[in-house]
Amino acid sequence: DAKTTQPPSMDCAEGRAANLPCNHSTISGNEYVYWYRQIHSQGPQYIIHGLKNNETNEMASLIITEDRKSSTLILPHATLRDTAVYYCIVRVLFGGSNYKLTFGKGTLLTVNP
Amino acid sequence: EAGVAQSPRYKIIEKRQSVAFWCNPISGHATLYWYQQILGQGPKLLIQFQNNGVVDDSQLPKDRFSAERLKGVDSTLKIQPAKLEDSAVYLCASSLAGTGGGGTQYFGPGTRLLVL
Numbered sequence: 001d002a003k004t005t006q007p008p009s010m011d012c013a014e015g016r017a018a019n020l021p022c023n024h025s026t027i028s029g030n031e032y033v034y035w036y037r038q039i040h041s042q043g044p045q046y047i048i049h050g051l052k053n054n055e056t057n058e059m060a061s062l063i064i065t066e067d068r069k070s071s072t073l074i075l076p077h078a079t080l081r082d083t084a085v086y087y088c089i090v091r092v093l094f095g096g097s098n099y100k101l102t103f104g105k106g107t108l109l110t111v112n113p
Numbered sequence: 114e115a116g117v118a119q120s121p122r123y124k125i126i127e128k129r130q131s132v133a134f135w136c137n138p139i140s141g142h143a144t145l146y147w148y149q150q151i152l153g154q155g156p157k158l159l160i161q162f163q164n165n166g167v168v169d170d171s172q173l174p175k176d177r178f179s180a181e182r183l184k185g186v187d188s189t190l191k192i193q194p195a196k197l198e199d200s201a202v203y204l205c206a207s208s209l210a211g212t213g214g215g216g217t218q219y220f221g222p223g224t225r226l227l228v229l
Binding site for chain 1: 117168216221222
């Protein structure tokens with residue numbers, strides 16, 4: 001089972017910031033939070049990941065709370081092309097040295113003109 | 114840098130027929146994954162390879178699904194015989210060997226299978 005909880009859907013106005021929340025209250029100390037998105041009929045696209053500190057790249061920012069039980073993905077200036085399903089995933093270690101991503105249903109973000 | 118390649122992109126078969134999907138991972142990626150994504154759901158991991166060895170196939174329906182990764186590069190996923198409920202998108206992903214923050218998975222475009 002996925003270790004994360006996300007709202008099923010959100011709306012955002014074009015040009016505004018989109019803030020996508022994720023709860024992962026059972027995360028362990030060495031487990032990373034990953035974000036992917038999936039635009040209709042395409043494979044999932046990697047966005048960003050983090051462990052403890054906030055992270056930023058050319059696509060988005062990731063804010064992780066100090067207790068690591070929740071995080072927020074921020075798209076600073078959403079465009080219509082950002083309409084997609086966004087997945088928040090806790091990457092789990094198994095077998096000593098292998099990692100697994102378990103996808104939930106994600107959040108459908110709709111960016112409106 | 115070339116991404117993960119998959120073929121075919123679409124396939125329509127009748128139930129009880131067999132089908133095979135091909136995946137070529139990103140060059141140098143030791144770990145390869147096959148996922149099944151049913152409409153309206155997130156991807157579900159079927160099998161994970163590290164080089165040419167299987168590290169996790171716990172969710173692979175082994176009575177009808179098989180996968181191999183010869184020489185630790187390309188991989189094929191086969192379904193024989195197909196059932197109606199196998200209609201889905203089959204996604205391939207690859208990653209460097211994951212340690213710490215490494216091991217980010219990169220996905221291909223997927224193969225859309227329709228079983229009639």
